[in-house]
Amino acid sequence: LWVGWFGFNAGSAGAANGSAGYAMLVTQIAAAVAGLTWMFIEWVHNGKPSVLGIITGAVAGLVAITPASGFVNASGALIIGIAAGNEHSLALRSNGTLIGWGLNNYNQTNIPAGLTNVVLISARSSYNVALKNDGRVSVWGYYLDGQTNVPASVTNVLSVAAGYSHVVALKSNGTLVAWGNNNTGQTNVPAGLTNVAAIAAGDFHTLALRSNGTVVAWGGTGVDYGQSTVPAGLTNVVAVAGGGLFSLALKRDGTVVGWGANDSGQLNIPIGLTNVAAIGAGEYHSVATRAD
8 A cells, every 4th residue: 555655646746757756755754754653652542552553654644645745845744644842742643633742731732623634734832733635724722923813815725834933834826825923024925936845934934945946035033043044056955944043955965954053063964964865953953864
């Protein structure tokens, strides 16, 4: 089933090209991560994991990644199966429903009644964002910065990303909508920005990967550590990730580029790091998954 799913997602590109290869990659990542996530959840709840649980999780990952396989990057595939906020966690089940646990001071683990058909989740700080298979978005938890007030224009969404207190959504036409706290300009989407293929959000800045492999970043005014200053000549990018006050980009050749704050060594990319297939960024650290 897993191998056959590669043909469905990658074959939808209609050609043997980079898009097909990337669809196959994110399908593999999402299924693997969801399988492991389900295993650990079952381990915690039942005292032991099971093969059935792992298989259930893998199928959940395959189902969840399918509508997004041609549009999300590798780091997006990682959170298809699970997402973590500051002190709470979310799990996406194979039937499109969610389970939440951990700190609940802003009702962030209280899944909204009737929320089903979820295909993508993102958690940050004390709130959550869920993307449904009909392209609509649901946000709940901490609300004082307006991130739970989803604009009426947020429809036909393909991907979402949550910053510390702002949300950005990628629409099917390659444009973006952002809302929530804008104290550093993080929701000021640049005029004329189109052809966006993937998005990411840091604490106070936003990243957009365009279909031509270039990156656009904005926000961070007043807390500027260079996280929105994209390195000159950065091209051939296939994935982006937003950390607390820094940014990462994965290039097509499997190398990683970082910029912004480096107070905890989060930009000290190991010498010789190559063959990277996916990247992730925490508040003060970076993660790379190699193709091997």
